[in-house]
Amino acid sequence: MIEAELKARVHAPEQVMRRLDELAVARVEVYRDTYYDRPDGSLEKADQELRVRTVHGTGGTRTVLTFKDATVDESSGSKPEYETRVEDAEAAHAILRSLGHVEVIAFEKRCRNYEFQARGRLMLATLVRVPEVDGTFLEVETLVDEAETTAALKDVRAVLAGFGIGSEDLTRDTYTGAVAAQRARSGFISPE
Template sequence: MIEAELKARVHSPHETLRKLDERAEGRAEVYQDTYYDTADGALEARDEELRVRTVHGPEETRTVLTYKGARVDEESGSKPEHETRVEDAEAVHATLRGLGYVPAIAFEKRCRNYAFEARGRQMLATLVRVPEVEGTFLELETLAEEKDVASALDDVRIVLAELGIRAEDLTRELYTAAVRARRLGEQPRPPQ
């Protein structure tokens, strides 16, 4: 399955939050993300991602291992995604290091997630703050077959508009690149 997703900078977080609260009950979670790569950066060079995410929520802490393949839609950056829940986060980190992967970057995301149905699709809206990155972001995603990605993205755009997000608010800025640039004291480069 493809994660058909668009991300936008949010200029009125309180208004966006109000509109999301009208659609579904939100849940606050903190993500601890560690991205892995080979020592020579082969995954990044192929536009692939390997991530261990530990999610701290109000009722539980869970960890998921995610592999994302190369983009299938250049405009949105949507990628095939394979994810599985793991029982022992430290064992997964040790396994990846044992296989020769190295932590490329780790950071925290503070999220408020909303799951709802819209336009006949299950959608997940995530209001995001990354402490090391200025601003608030909204990610809206739905899963789609590769042949249905364009239609799914059209539906995502419509729902974003309903939430007050304009086309000019959309961004392909990557959190990993923004955090890396911040730590190096540079301006983040736009995605290629």
């Protein structure tokens, strides 16, 4: 499946949150994301991602292992995504390290997730704050077969427009890149 997703900087987060609250009940969660690569950086060079995400929310804690393959839509950065829930977060980290992967970066995301139907699709909208990065972001995504990516992204753009988000607000900047840049500016030294 392709995660047809667009991400935008939000200039009026309270207004967008009110609109989302009218559509669905928010799931407020904190993500702890840890990204891995091979020692030679070959996953990043191939535009792939390997992540362990532990989600803390009112419904408890869950951990998912995610692999994202190379981008299939350059304008949005949409990628094929393979994800599975794992029972033991520490075991997942240990397995990846034992297989030779190294931790590249870990950080926290504070999220308000909303699931709703729009334009005939199940959409997930997430308001995101990353404590190390300035600003609030809105991600809107839907899962589709690769052949539907273009149509799905058109629908995602329409949903964003309904929240007052225009094409000038869209960004392909990654949280991993933004966090790494902020840490470099602040002199943060990685534990590796």
